[in-house]
Amino acid sequence: QQxxxxxxxxxxxxxxxxxxxxCAYENTAFDYFPWYQQFPGKGPALLIAIRPDVSEKKEGxxxxxxxxxxxxxxxxxxxxxxxxxxTYFCAAADQTGANNLFFGTGTRLxxxx
Amino acid sequence: KAGVTQTPRYLIKTRGQQVTLSCSxxxxxxxxxxxxxxxxxxxxxxxxxFSETQRNKxxxxxxxxxxxxxxxxxxxxVSTLELGDSALYLCASSPRSxxxxxEQFFGPGTRLxxx
Numbered sequence: 001q002q003x004x005x006x007x008x009x010x011x012x013x014x015x016x017x018x019x020x021x022x023c024a025y026e027n028t029a030f031d032y033f034p035w036y037q038q039f040p041g042k043g044p045a046l047l048i049a050i051r052p053d054v055s056e057k058k059e060g061x062x063x064x065x066x067x068x069x070x071x072x073x074x075x076x077x078x079x080x081x082x083x084x085x086x087t088y089f090c091a092a093a094d095q096t097g098a099n100n101l102f103f104g105t106g107t108r109l110x111x112x113x
Numbered sequence: 114k115a116g117v118t119q120t121p122r123y124l125i126k127t128r129g130q131q132v133t134l135s136c137s138x139x140x141x142x143x144x145x146x147x148x149x150x151x152x153x154x155x156x157x158x159x160x161x162x163f164s165e166t167q168r169n170k171x172x173x174x175x176x177x178x179x180x181x182x183x184x185x186x187x188x189x190x191v192s193t194l195e196l197g198d199s200a201l202y203l204c205a206s207s208p209r210s211x212x213x214x215x216e217q218f219f220g221p222g223t224r225l226x227x228x
Contacts, residue, residue: 043219099146099207103156
């Protein structure tokens with residue numbers, strides 16, 4: 001059973017456009033929601049993370065929007081660049097403090113010049 | 114600060130063999146988690162070690178085991194390898210394991226191929 005559902009599976013965006021990736025979860029015990037970026041042949045790199053006490057967090061061109069009532073969160077990449085082309089994973093973890101991340105299935109982003 | 118290092122980077126084994134993978138966390142980090150990444154199942158949590166103790170375990174058979182040393186370095190072992198064990202094995206280190214879930218930083222992974 002997939003604890004975190006991610007969409008779309010793939011995304012093609014023009015350079016300078018906005019990339020939007022969505023995730024949904026069911027477990028209300030989740031209280032930590034990170035996003036990871038992975039390039040081929042590399043491990044996932046932490047991009048940005050949010051906790052449920054805020055509805056939005058921005059770091060540079062990357063923004064997480066969080067909707068606690070809908071149990072959804074999304075990643076927005078503003079001014080997308082070809083160098084952003086990678087696979088993006090959302091994840092969630094619960095309040096037990098365990099470092100056990102439940103990952104979404106990933107979104108392959110391609111930014112075309 | 115050096116990142117998470119994993120050795121070896123690539124490994125080829127045959128069915129029935131066993132394998133040991135190694136992970137050195139970021140200096141000062143005491144928690145090490147292991148994940149398996151496959152095209153079909155995605156990223157799945159294997160187990161977490163903190164202060165040489167297994168704190169949590171994912172839904173994997175007993176053939177998958179691990180340990181952590183006093184210097185926080187960790188090893189995972191897979192016995193009686195199966196074709197389905199072919200995957201990228203990722204190690205992630207975190208500053209601590211406590212009530213607040215902490216940021217995890219991943220290494221480059223070990224690509225295991227089972228023939």
